[in-house]
Amino acid sequence: MEQNHQAWHSLDSAEAANLLASVGTVKYVSANTHKTSLAWSSISRPVHELQVQPPVDLFLICPDPLIFALSCGLPRSRTLDKQIDGGSEWEQFHDIPSTPLTAISRIASIQERRTSDMRHMIRSIYEIEFRNSEGKLIGIARGTSLDFEVATGEKQ
């Protein structure tokens, strides 16, 4: 059967299998007032419509899921020419408690595909679970890293 190279499919290698088993260093996190204030000022200065700082949510606890996961020691695929942040996702199931959350990060999937001009691309999705002191799942953040081959003309 002909394989659809342009669809994402699991990267089938021992290295990928090892990475998928990776769990980052467990962190205990809560909203840091100074960092929250920096984040708010960085968006409210240029976007004048933003006038009221919202209550703490998962966005403020983990504003950049990819960076957060990497800071927990998880590796990033750098086998191809360029790496970029491909997107982020946040799901919040309960209000953020005042006590610290336990953050457990892992690599949730590693997939590859070919672009329409047959360039190789690897997508790694990092997933961080945030649980309260009773183990209840408060929210999940996901970050996406894209590692891709640039077009021949773009290579330096």
Add this chain to the structure above:
Amino acid sequence: MILDIKDKNGFVFEEIGPVRCSIEDMVRWAGSCDDFTNFHYEASAAQARGFRAPVINGPWKAMVIRNLLNVWLGSEVKTLKFSIKYLDTDFVGEEMYMNGRVIEVISDSDDFVQLKCEIKITNGEQKVTTEAHCEVQVQAEQISEIPMARLLEVLEIGTPKGPFVYEIAKTDVERYSRVIGKKNPTDSEFVPTTFFGALDPIERRDLCVDDFLLELPLKKVGGGNAFNKVVYKRPLKTGEKISVTTTYVDAYIKKSGNRTLLFRVRENIMADELGIQVAHSRNGHVLAFALPSLSGSEAVK
């Protein structure tokens, strides 16, 4: 701002922009999330990577959009799920425009509305650089009392509305007679006395000024005509054209047990084609709400 309870699907948010992010904003962002990848805030580092200017962090754009939901939907917004894709690069100092709309109403209750929204960021060349989808829960507007000021404003107490002209067609009278239980409508040219009540622009929905009362996020427990009084000078005849002018004359609240009753009182002046008054009516309509207890006097104006 809070969305009205109805017609949310397809609701388009007001465009925000142009927004230009500065180097300083990027440095602040770097400090907030410990991402010190320098091509986000150093021109030379960006150029070395082949970019014409420092690149705006994707999650910075996510944070902007997430907070714009509060601007668009009100402060009582909970973001339940948010996913964002960075489709193209946005650069420090260049224009960005944020647009969004509601794409689905997931659930709609008295307390909460759950919505799916789609938000896009476009650059100065109108190219979509960022696309986000989110599920949010918006707390319904909470009010604990009837907004009398708004009601009085729309009723315009003392200001006549109309005239509304109604021709008394024979077929209408026959139908009316059947409805009120007259088994053998006579061939009399005079119409039943109670037909005066049918010449009412409010009942006929020709005059609708306080429909917002039905949309209030308050528990409604009843409603209907409270009273009707007609004083007529002569009977009406089929074929006549009657002009009706309606004036709201009063609006007040009364407490009855655990119900709050809202009365609106209107008067109709009915005149024939010569402009001679043939009747005058006074009608009261009531809506009953279950509100938190009303303190103070029994009747509140």
